[in-house]
Amino acid sequence: MALNFFSILSSTIFLSIFAIVISLNFRISKFLNLSHGSIFALGAYVAYYTIKSGIVMGMFLAAVLAFFTGVILYLLIKKIGNGIFEATIISLGFAIGLEEILRIAHGKGYYLIVESNLMFAGIDFWEIMQGLMLLIILIALFVVYKSKTGIKLKFVEDDEFLARIYGVDYEKFSLFCIALTSSAIGLLGFLSSTSQALYPGIGWMPLIAGILIAAITALFRSIGLAHYTKIVLIAFVYSLIVSIFLS
Amino acid sequence: MKLAMSLIGDTTVVGMLKIKGVSKQFNSLTVLKDVSFNLRKGEVVGLCGPNGSGKSTLLKIISGFEKPSCGKIILNERDITKTPVEERVELGLSFAFQMPRPFLKMTVFENLLTGCMLRYEKKEAMLKAEELLELFGLEKLAGRKAMNLSQGELKLLELCRSLSTEPDFILLDEPFAALDRENTKNVRKKLKMMKKMGVGMLITAHKTRILEKLADETYWIELGKIKRIERVEG
Amino acid sequence: MDGKGREGREEEREELNKIEMVGNAVKSYKEFYRKKRRIKLAEFSILATILIFAPFVSGFYLLWLITLGVIYSTYTLAWNWMETMIGRTSLGHAIPFGLAGYLSALLYIYTKNPLLFPLTWIVAGMLSASVLYILSLSRDRVAFVFISFLIGAIIWIFSPLFTITMGGEIYGGEEGFSLPSNPILVTYSLSVVLLLAVFLFFGFLRTSATGLKFTTVRDDERAARLVGVKVNRVKAFCTLISCIITALAGGLYALHFSHVNPEVFSIHIALFPFIATIFFKNDSEIGGVTGSFILVFVSNYLNSIFPQLHLLLYSALLIVSPGIIRWRARKAKLTGGV
Numbered sequence: 036m037a038l039n040f041f042s043i044l045s046s047t048i049f050l051s052i053f054a055i056v057i058s059l060n061f062r063i064s065k066f067l068n069l070s071h072g073s074i075f076a077l078g079a080y081v082a083y084y085t086i087k088s089g090i091v092m093g094m095f096l097a098a099v100l101a102f103f104t105g106v107i108l109y110l111l112i113k114k115i116g117n118g119i120f121e122a123t124i125i126s127l128g129f130a131i132g133l134e135e136i137l138r139i140a141h142g143k144g145y146y147l148i149v150e151s152n153l154m155f156a157g158i159d160f161w162e163i164m165q166g167l168m169l170l171i172i173l174i175a176l177f178v179v180y181k182s183k184t185g186i187k188l189k190f191v192e193d194d195e196f197l198a199r200i201y202g203v204d205y206e207k208f209s210l211f212c213i214a215l216t217s218s219a220i221g222l223l224g225f226l227s228s229t230s231q232a233l234y235p236g237i238g239w240m241p242l243i244a245g246i247l248i249a250a251i252t253a254l255f256r257s258i259g260l261a262h263y264t265k266i267v268l269i270a271f272v273y274s275l276i277v278s279i280f281l282s
Numbered sequence: 283m284k285l286a287m288s289l290i291g292d293t294t295v296v297g298m299l300k301i302k303g304v305s306k307q308f309n310s311l312t313v314l315k316d317v318s319f320n321l322r323k324g325e326v327v328g329l330c331g332p333n334g335s336g337k338s339t340l341l342k343i344i345s346g347f348e349k350p351s352c353g354k355i356i357l358n359e360r361d362i363t364k365t366p367v368e369e370r371v372e373l374g375l376s377f378a379f380q381m382p383r384p385f386l387k388m389t390v391f392e393n394l395l396t397g398c399m400l401r402y403e404k405k406e407a408m409l410k411a412e413e414l415l416e417l418f419g420l421e422k423l424a425g426r427k428a429m430n431l432s433q434g435e436l437k438l439l440e441l442c443r444s445l446s447t448e449p450d451f452i453l454l455d456e457p458f459a460a461l462d463r464e465n466t467k468n469v470r471k472k473l474k475m476m477k478k479m480g481v482g483m484l485i486t487a488h489k490t491r492i493l494e495k496l497a498d499e500t501y502w503i504e505l506g507k508i509k510r511i512e513r514v515e516g
Numbered sequence: 517m518d519g520k521g522r523e524g525r526e527e528e529r530e531e532l533n534k535i536e537m538v539g540n541a542v543k544s545y546k547e548f549y550r551k552k553r554r555i556k557l558a559e560f561s562i563l564a565t566i567l568i569f570a571p572f573v574s575g576f577y578l579l580w581l582i583t584l585g586v587i588y589s590t591y592t593l594a595w596n597w598m599e600t601m602i603g604r605t606s607l608g609h610a611i612p613f614g615l616a617g618y619l620s621a622l623l624y625i626y627t628k629n630p631l632l633f634p635l636t637w638i639v640a641g642m643l644s645a646s647v648l649y650i651l652s653l654s655r656d657r658v659a660f661v662f663i664s665f666l667i668g669a670i671i672w673i674f675s676p677l678f679t680i681t682m683g684g685e686i687y688g689g690e691e692g693f694s695l696p697s698n699p700i701l702v703t704y705s706l707s708v709v710l711l712l713a714v715f716l717f718f719g720f721l722r723t724s725a726t727g728l729k730f731t732t733v734r735d736d737e738r739a740a741r742l743v744g745v746k747v748n749r750v751k752a753f754c755t756l757i758s759c760i761i762t763a764l765a766g767g768l769y770a771l772h773f774s775h776v777n778p779e780v781f782s783i784h785i786a787l788f789p790f791i792a793t794i795f796f797k798n799d800s801e802i803g804g805v806t807g808s809f810i811l812v813f814v815s816n817y818l819n820s821i822f823p824q825l826h827l828l829l830y831s832a833l834l835i836v837s838p839g840i841i842r843w844r845a846r847k848a849k850l851t852g853g854v
């Protein structure tokens with residue numbers, strides 16, 4: 036086969052996580068979170084510093100750091116922004132700020148390389164971890180949507196204003212959505228740091244691809260879990276098309 | 283009042299707005315079924331019915347914001363079913379929204395001026411706009427931005443602006459909704475004045491009572507069907 | 517208590533007094549616009565004087581920087597035109613801006629004729645205008661912001677992949693293309709002429725009857741149709757004007773640096789006019805020019821401390837922008853009216 040099935044699969048997994056995260060932010064926190072690209076870069080840079088001293092520790096650090104970055108973004112939006120446009124602009128400003136801080140902190144070397152050749156049954160260890168991560172995210176979404184919280188979540192997705200009136204603690208949902216998805220993206224950045232040279236703007240490309248996939252999936256108008264499984268499908272088609280074009 | 287009369291072109295030509303067999307479906311929901319009636323210039327037709335009976339939908343179809351599933355709209359012998367809104371306005375149709383939609387960042391005067399400029403050069407349009415201001419007693423608000431107006435004032439402005447394009451027919455979607463007694467009276471007065479000026483009006487309302495002594499004819503619309511209400515005098 | 521405080525009420529009373537004084541609406545309206553035009557003309561004369569005398573008193577580097585400010589100002593005014601006339605905030609204006617430079621560079625490789633540049637700029641403007649026009653047809657203004665941003669970002673990300681090979685040499689890619697270098701005074705005078713012309717044109721149109729018609733589209737598209745405004749035509753015209761002027765500015769930008777690279781499509785370029793107009797009144801040309809000059813000069817200062825430090829400033833301004841814009845709107849509401 037001319038197309039590399041394995042690379043399509045790994046790209047599907049990677050982009051699915053990005054698109055799911057963007058979609059979650061859009062549906063629950065009600066804005067287009069453009070800061071994920073920079074948070075992805077943040078996670079990758081954490082890998083650069085910690086990968087030698089312990090992978091588990093590093094992953095934990097990346098996730099926690101990204102989590103609190105998400106919390107800061109949430110607080111900024113709550114304090115300043117009002118509505119989808121303003122929140123999106125704030126997240127864009129936040130993204131540029133984070134990217135610049137990373138760049139200024141690494142003023143000399145622009146491109147960094149994280150070296151690691153951990154293999155597991157002939158497959159790159161990091162790819163396996165990403166696959167595992169997507170699986171965990173999907174299972175977590177499944178569990179949440181089947182639980183009591185899931186009903187509230189669907190309510191929030193459908194009409195945030197009404198949900199508020201009926202006593203759903205919207206702010207809490209929004210906070211956890213932003214923080215947890217940031218955490219996931221930070222982790223993803225960590226896990227994919229070995230596959231490319233690092234620079235602060237590393238996250239823009241997957242971010243834009245993720246937004247495209249999320250937007251295309253949104254055209255199908257499914258809600259709840261069905262939407263997120265469709266994202267994986269669309270991400271696969273997208274990866275397929277891109278790899279055909281590039282080969 | 284003489285000036286006011288001059289606003290509405292030639293009143294001797296009897297214009298006619300005909301609605302012929304209009305139906306409307308939203309997916310599977312049928313809102314209007316074979317609605318037909320006529321509206322002459324200078325005549326007032328009331329359209330009453332409960333919430334969700336399709337009054338606003340009918341008005342939107344006549345004004346061009348919605349397309350009918352079937353049926354025809356004919357204005358002064360001309361089929362306008364496929365004509366876009368702005369051309370219908372040029373042909374002499376006007377519309378006042380249920381919720382007023384003024385140009386918020388403009389002053390009251392400018393709001394009217396935009397309408398008057400459809401038929402006149404700027405200099406003349408300004409005079410016309412001023413006339414309208416006087417007619418509706420809005421002079422004191424002339425320089426105020428529309429976003430600072432109260433709901434009642436907005437309703438008047440909406441009415442006044444719908445008149446500013448010098449229409450033969452005006453469609454008024456619930457001009458009495460959300461008004462207190464004082465303002466209801468005021469709006470009624472203005473509507474009577476407009477009738478005298480020879481404008482044909484189609485007015486929707488929830489109750490027939492509010493249109494008494496104003497409407498020449500009243501229709502009741504429910505479940506998509508339209509029926510004429512026979513008036514009992516006294 | 518109505519919670520407005522004494523100051524608020526006093527302001528209200530003042531406003532009421534003002535309205536009572538109006539009396540004749542036409543007269544006061546005319547008076548208002550005459551005054552507005554006079555102010556605009558005064559602003560124009562000051563700007564023109566400064567720009568005409570600048571080359572005689574400033575050294576090369578300062579003049580170079582002023583040229584950059586002039587180019588960016590033109591860009592800001594063009595962008596602002598779409599925002600204030602048809603209510604569309606474009607985050608995709610880097611497309612006409614960058615495309616102009618790219619097209620002229622391409623043409624230069626093939627023909628080596630710089631006289632054809634203006635033609636490529638106009639083509640770039642028309643191409644981008646057609647995209648933005650289609651986006652503007654939808655009444656969803658937030659979607660316009662997002663999609664224009666997305667298209668711009670996609671072009672930005674993929675532009676480094678664009679290369680052409682000619683005579684065994686590869687042009688383009690991350691490095692970009694070279695353009696002929698020319699004396700600073702040429703770019704300076706071209707940019708100044710463009711800015712002044714745009715300033716006058718917009719200032720005049722804004723205070724005319726046509727301008728009033730355009731702004732109905734900004735305020736409410738449905739109501740605009742009800743006063744007989746051909747909304748789609750207005751959108752097409754405003755988008756076209758905005759994009760072509762942006763492309764002209766982008767072309768001059770490329771000439772100014774004698775070089776274009778993928779950075780001309782970057783979100784930083786796309787965000788520039790948005791940031792430059794945060795603090796200034798939207799419907800004033802001089803506001804856009806002042807904002808652009810301040811941003812260019814402050815950015816230049818920051819960059820001298822640390823390369824690209826100005827992006828941190830962009831970031832901070834973007835984050836606080838909703839607060840500032842809302843504060844400005846509140847002020848405009850209080851002092852609104854003729």
Ligand SMILES: Nc1ncnc2c1ncn2[C@@H]1O[C@H](COP(=O)(O)OP(=O)(O)OP(=O)(O)O)[C@@H](O)[C@H]1O
Nearest residue numbers: 308311313331332333334335336337338339340380
């Ligand atoms: N765009 C639309 N899509 C689907 N259904 C619609 C649409 N517009 C209106 N409807 C439905 O058509 C019906 C008639 O609506 P309409 O607004 O015309 O009622 P109305 O008589 O004006 O009511 P009210 O007195 O409350 O203003 C309603 O059941 C409404 O839900």
Ligand SMILES: [Mg+2]
Nearest residue numbers: 337338380455
């Ligand atoms: Mg209604």
